[in-house]
Amino acid sequence: MLPAKELVDNFSNKKLTKLDYHINVEDFQKEAKNILPKMAYDYYASGSNDQITLKENESYFDRIKLTPRSLVDVSRVSTKINILGHQLNTPILVAPWAMQKMASKEGECDTVRACKSVGTIMTLSSLATCSVEEVAEASGNGCSPGWFQLYVFKDRKISENLVRRVEKAGYTALVLTVDTPFLGKRLADFRNGFKLPEGLALKNFIDLPLSGIDGGLNKYMATMIDSSLTWKDIDWLRSITKLPILVKGVMCPRDAELACTHKVDGIIVSNHGARQLDTSPSTIEVLPYIAQVVKGRVPVILDGGIRRGTDVIKALALGANAVMIGRPTIWGLSVGGTEGVIKVLNILNDELKLAMAFIGTNSIHDINSNVIWSKPQTSKL
Numbered sequence: 592m593l594p595a596k597e598l599v600d601n602f603s604n605k606k607l608t609k610l611d612y613h614i615n616v617e618d619f620q621k622e623a624k625n626i627l628p629k630m631a632y633d634y635y636a637s638g639s640n641d642q643i644t645l646k647e648n649e650s651y652f653d654r655i656k657l658t659p660r661s662l663v664d665v666s667r668v669s670t671k672i673n674i675l676g677h678q679l680n681t682p683i684l685v686a687p688w689a690m691q692k693m694a695s696k697e698g699e700c701d702t703v704r705a706c707k708s709v710g711t712i713m714t715l716s717s718l719a720t721c722s723v724e725e726v727a728e729a730s731g732n733g734c735s736p737g738w739f740q741l742y743v744f745k746d747r748k749i750s751e752n753l754v755r756r757v758e759k760a761g762y763t764a765l766v767l768t769v770d771t772p773f774l775g776k777r778l779a780d781f782r783n784g785f786k787l788p789e790g791l792a793l794k795n796f797i798d799l800p801l802s803g804i805d806g807g808l809n810k811y812m813a814t815m816i817d818s819s820l821t822w823k824d825i826d827w828l829r830s831i832t833k834l835p836i837l838v839k840g841v842m843c844p845r846d847a848e849l850a851c852t853h854k855v856d857g858i859i860v861s862n863h864g865a866r867q868l869d870t871s872p873s874t875i876e877v878l879p880y881i882a883q884v885v886k887g888r889v890p891v892i893l894d895g896g897i898r899r900g901t902d903v904i905k906a907l908a909l910g911a912n913a914v915m916i917g918r919p920t921i922w923g924l925s926v927g928g929t930e931g932v933i934k935v936l937n938i939l940n941d942e943l944k945l946a947m948a949f950i951g952t953n954s955i956h957d958i959n960s961n962v963i964w965s966k967p968q969t970s971k972l
């Protein structure tokens with residue numbers, strides 16, 4: 592980092608802030624590691640067990656090559672998309688991640704302000720440190736706070752009540768997480784004896800014995816979450832709400848077919864940021880197989896390992912309608928609160944725009960598998 596007096600942009604003579612020195616997602620992660628308490632950083636960063644899938648989620652993207660195109664008019668590149676009735680400025684949405692107040696003072700409220708400013712959707716976690724209502728209020732009058740991620744509790748009444756509150760507060764879809772009958776084993780959380788820092792609580796359950804995490808994350812989830820959930824429970828959820836339902840955590844083409852059979856409104860291809868089954872494939876590796884089964888019946892969203900604009904292109908090319916990012920927003924929030932999340936989203940979207948110009952596409956809809964240079968195939972030449 593340069594000394595303060597040198598923090599002046601040579602070209603514009605404008606005073607630079609700390610955020611100006613973070614120009615890619617990796618810069619944010621390095622800084623977040625410096626400033627977060629070890630227990631929080633480790634919880635946020637970890638994958639399960641040997642973290643094989645964690646590495647794979649990122650590195651598989653690097654093995655996919657993109658084909659540059661020349662002399663295409665790319666003077667009007669746009670990253671706007673339309674998904675489930677939302678007009679967004681970017682195909683990069685924010686994944687649900689728990690306990691955001693360990694990263695910034697106002698946690699989920701800071702993140703939702705960033706999403707509103709950028710023109711994208713935030714998905715609020717059930718296990719948030721701000722309540723459904725607080726986040727709705729922070730998102731501003733008259734506009735939807737975004738989507739809500741649902742964990743189904745053993746006591747179904749708790750989930751039903753939560754759904755009622757979510758509807759009342761104006762969220763526009765439910766994201767049902769289907770990959771977490773139990774929590775994956777993240778070694779660092781065990782070693783650190785993870786607990787919520789003093790003064791923080793799972794705010795959606797403030798009146799219930801569910802608002803604290805004594806005894807560790809895995810015990811909490813094993814005690815509270817309904818591990819008997821099956822596909823027929825999509826029908827149960829459908830019977831208690833009119834909100835669109837997306838299922839998050841689909842990694843098998845057969846499950847994608849079941850999701851369509853059960854009339855979900857969207858599928859999120861996700862391995863939970865490699866925090867559940869270690870040695871499961873990366874999400875980008877399974878995406879084409881899922882897209883092949885879904886055949887455009889519902890939107891497909893991918894998350895896991897997106898760290899570059901080119902990663903977004905690869906996901907869109909291989910069958911996703913949009914992507915979600917988790918950890919990049921964690922690092923942004925930790926380093927700069929709302930402004931930090933805005934910066935991370937803008938960095939990724941700017942990288943996406945630039946790469947779109949290089950592959951010769953002006954709109955998100957024009958991105959298809961032709962942009963992938965995989966094997967030498969004469970049809971590509």
Ligand SMILES: Cc1cc2nc3c(=O)[nH]c(=O)nc-3n(C[C@H](O)[C@H](O)[C@H](O)COP(=O)(O)O)c2cc1C
Pocket residue numbers: 634635636648686687688689716717718740768839861862863864865866894895896897915916917918919
């Ligand atoms: C710290 C952390 C907390 C998470 N909490 C939740 C959660 O409460 N609910 C959920 O469905 N997914 C949760 N996830 C998974 C994310 O929604 C998402 O699938 C994942 O972070 C995407 O991978 P990425 O971090 O590589 O972008 C969490 C992920 C992280 C890293």
Ligand SMILES: CCCCC(=O)C(=O)O
Pocket residue numbers: 689718771774808811812863866
């Ligand atoms: C008890 C918090 C679990 C949240 C979660 O889904 C995760 O950490 O991956």
